[in-house]
Amino acid sequence: MPTADTAHGEIRDHAGRWRGQADSGSLRYYNRVMPRRPHYQRGIKRGQICDWPDGVGTPDEVAARVTYTGNRIHKTYMSPAGPPAWHADKSKCDRYNEEHWRRLLCALRRAIRAGCVSDFRGAFPMRAWVWINGVLHEARLTNEGAGDYHGFPINDPRQYPAPVDKLEAAPRVEIPVV
DSSP states (O other): OOEEETTTTEEEOTTOOEEEEOOTTSHHHHHHHSOOOOOOOOSOOOOBOOOOOTTSOOHHHHHHHOEEOOOGGGOSSOBTTBSOOOOTTSOOOOOOOGGGHHHHHHHHHHHHHTTOBOOEETTEESEEEEEETTEEEEEEEEETTTTEEEEEEOOOGGGSOBSGGGGGGSOEEOOOOO
16 A cells, blocks of 8 residues: 655655655645746846947948848737747837838848947847837847847836937837837
């Protein structure tokens, strides 16, 4: 006849061989099956607008090589990035018609040409900033080798890049929202 060792939450037979976990009322069982607390990012990670570095080409050359794909975790709608996979802890992007996505790429290129960028990773800036419909958006380098970016709105002014006065150089574009 199996016996329960409630101190360890295990079930053993009469010979002492392990036969499984104790009933669902044990603390050990509860700790094993309950989901873990999510890992939250603490604090605000502000970007830093940097000067254009030497050896990466001109802003026009870099801007001509970048692409914009977007990221599903910022979308609540079907997009060229794929089906929506919005995460509640991520900024939610406005909905743009697919024919307007090329304007997002143009906005990214204008931000790079204006020099409203952060430090570089390889041949591309890690971040770039542009005002879209009066809201500051940040584009982040997704694929360092290909120069592919995704972007999202910055809803909290405390997350604006430093120094804030350099944001005056960031381009301002209007893109129709659905």
